[in-house]
Amino acid sequence: MIISVASGKGGTGKTLVATSLALSLKNRERVQLLDCDVEEPNDHIFLKPVITGSEAVCIPIPEINEKKCTYCGRCAEVCVYHALAVFPQHVLVFPNLCHGCGACSYLCPEKAIADVGREIGVVECGHSDGVEFAHGKLNVGEAMPTPVIRRVKAQANRDGIVIIDVSPGTSCPVVESIKDSDFCLLVTEPTPFGLNDLILAVETVKELEVPFGVVINRAGVGDGKVEEYCLREGIPVLLTIPLDTEIARINSRGITLVEGMPQWKKSFIGLFDRIQEITGERSRSVKR
Numbered sequence: 001m002i003i004s005v006a007s008g009k010g011g012t013g014k015t016l017v018a019t020s021l022a023l024s025l026k027n028r029e030r031v032q033l034l035d036c037d038v039e040e041p042n043d044h045i046f047l048k049p050v051i052t053g054s055e056a057v058c059i060p061i062p063e064i065n066e067k068k069c070t071y072c073g074r075c076a077e078v079c080v081y082h083a084l085a086v087f088p089q090h091v092l093v094f095p096n097l098c099h100g101c102g103a104c105s106y107l108c109p110e111k112a113i114a115d116v117g118r119e120i121g122v123v124e125c126g127h128s129d130g131v132e133f134a135h136g137k138l139n140v141g142e143a144m145p146t147p148v149i150r151r152v153k154a155q156a157n158r159d160g161i162v163i164i165d166v167s168p169g170t171s172c173p174v175v176e177s178i179k180d181s182d183f184c185l186l187v188t189e190p191t192p193f194g195l196n197d198l199i200l201a202v203e204t205v206k207e208l209e210v211p212f213g214v215v216i217n218r219a220g221v222g223d224g225k226v227e228e229y230c231l232r233e234g235i236p237v238l239l240t241i242p243l244d245t246e247i248a249r250i251n252s253r254g255i256t257l258v259e260g261m262p263q264w265k266k267s268f269i270g271l272f273d274r275i276q277e278i279t280g281e282r283s284r285s286v287k288r
């Protein structure tokens with residue numbers, strides 16, 4: 001089972017939920033935690049994994065052989081990302097705009113373009129206290145997180161439970177991380193900002209047709225509008241974590257919730273059981 005942990009808004013407690021869920025289940029099943037928040041991965045701060053392997057993530061970018069090039073302009077025409085500019089006697093390549101799609105080299109009539117790899121990030125794998133771990137790191141200044149996310153997701157082992165920590169928001173990296181999940185947990189906080197971004201996140205997971213439920217973190221900080229919204233829309237609230245200075249203190253010291261307050265482990269196991277019930281009910285109704 002693949003469970004993605006997402007949030008429309010940053011700073012809602014997504015990492016807290018992903019890491020504690022992974023640690024709570026490790027004695028029950030084989031568990032993998034994949035941190036796909038590649039622009040700012042932070043699960044490793046809490047899990048402190050032993051890194052056992054790493055591999056560079058490269059994308060193919062064009063290299064022009066100007067001896068063969070006739071400056072016809074075809075490559076610049078087909079590049080929807082405007083990563084090429086053709087002048088009467090020169091072709092300019094803008095590597096940071098290139099998405100590595102390969103269209104230019106494929107369509108060059110003179111076969112004057114070769115694809116060369118450019119490193120945009122790295123994937124590191126390891127383990128931490130019985131949890132298999134992988135995360136991606138996008139190089140500073142790079143604009144394309146999705147190839148790195150794909151490589152992190154390629155580490156997923158469907159024999160057990162895979163928990164994916166998704167970047168905040170609702171843009172391409174979020175879609176790339178959530179798609180193919182069996183379930184998505186949306187972590188929010190009961191504030192007007194939290195509600196606004198939760199509504200956007202709900203629209204995204206509905207488009208992806210991934211079943212989902214909500215975790216409310218810092219309950220008590222704002223108003224009751226998130227609960228009202230979930231009730232009205234028939235969205236299950238699967239776990240509520242209160243606003244608590246002890247939880248904040250543990251979190252700020254880089255300690256997971258279930259390690260700092262082991263009584264929470266039962267709640268996270270209960271959360272997983274509810275997810276299994278929901279996905280089981282859904283697959284039964286699809287079969288009917």
Ligand code: SF4
Nearest residue numbers: 069070072073075108
């Ligand atoms: S399509 Fe090929 S031949 Fe034409 S300008 Fe680009 S590199 Fe040169």
Ligand code: SF4
Nearest residue numbers: 079098099101102104
């Ligand atoms: S590989 Fe794709 S994105 Fe990159 S320059 Fe060629 S056409 Fe543009």
